[in-house]
Amino acid sequence: MPDVGDLVTARLEVEPADQTTAATLLVTRPDGTTVSPVVTAAESSGGVWTAPVVYTLAGVWRLSWTVTGTGASVEHQLVSVAPTPGASAGAGVRVYATTTDLANYLQAAPPLDSEQLLGGASRMLDARVLRWCRYDVDTDGRPTHPKVITAIGRAVCAQVAWWDEVGDSRGAAGVGYGNVSIGSVVLGRSVTAVSGEDSPARQIAPQVWDELRDPELHDLLFIGAISAAGG
Numbered sequence: 001m002p003d004v005g006d007l008v009t010a011r012l013e014v015e016p017a018d019q020t021t022a023a024t025l026l027v028t029r030p031d032g033t034t035v036s037p038v039v040t041a042a043e044s045s046g047g048v049w050t051a052p053v054v055y056t057l058a059g060v061w062r063l064s065w066t067v068t069g070t071g072a073s074v075e076h077q078l079v080s081v082a083p084t085p086g087a088s089a090g091a092g093v094r095v096y097a098t099t100t101d102l103a104n105y106l107q108a109a110p111p112l113d114s115e116q117l118l119g120g121a122s123r124m125l126d127a128r129v130l131r132w133c134r135y136d137v138d139t140d141g142r143p144t145h146p147k148v149i150t151a152i153g154r155a156v157c158a159q160v161a162w163w164d165e166v167g168d169s170r171g172a173a174g175v176g177y178g179n180v181s182i183g184s185v186v187l188g189r190s191v192t193a194v195s196g197e198d199s200p201a202r203q204i205a206p207q208v209w210d211e212l213r214d215p216e217l218h219d220l221l222f223i224g225a226i227s228a229a230g231g
Helices: 099-106 114-128 146-166 206-212
Strands: 007-013 022-028 048-054 059-068 073-081 179-182 185-188
Touching (some): 007 022, 007 059, 048 059, 099 114, 099 146, 114 146, 146 206
Antiparallel strands (some): 007 048, 059 073, 179 185
16 A cells, blocks of 8 residues: 555556557546646557556545557546555644653553554543643643643553553444354354443543642642533
8 A cells, every 4th residue: 555655657558459559547636636647658568558646645546547549448446545654643633642752651662553542542532531621721722831741641641551451442342243244254243242432442541540630730730520521
């Protein structure tokens, strides 16, 4: 699977093909815009055309070849492009800890997908914990006091550590299903299994509360009635 920024050579082989055969390529980006790269016929092999394509956006790209003359046809290819490794979570998303913070918290090398895990933990705590807390923030909604910054960062790391402990970060392990058939194979699982929201991965890690209720945060961070609010 290519990543954003990759330059690839799109290739089309047509059989049969002769001197009347020609090919063009229309590339449709994930945002719906299109580009028509220069197509070159391979001199050493009849019926082969190539074109350079630069993947500038993450998402699904469509490569549409149109062949005229002998071998006339229209062929489409879908290409899934991954974000640049380590890309930010996106505009407006607050991530409260870095991979260095996580390594120091774990006292071990962090997992390779740490950035995604930290982003997910930050969003989870934003939605289910921090929205019910009071503390000083800047114009972007980030904490400003050093002790609060440290505490929230450690809370995010604690959530990631919890996911590592339970072996799941999405709650998928707790989703139940009945009988599922894949060809001739039937998989069964108790339908009484917990739902995704009830799984351990969707629980706030106990250590999160320890970090946010540190005595040093007295008068700096107030936690409201989260349980009463449905957090």
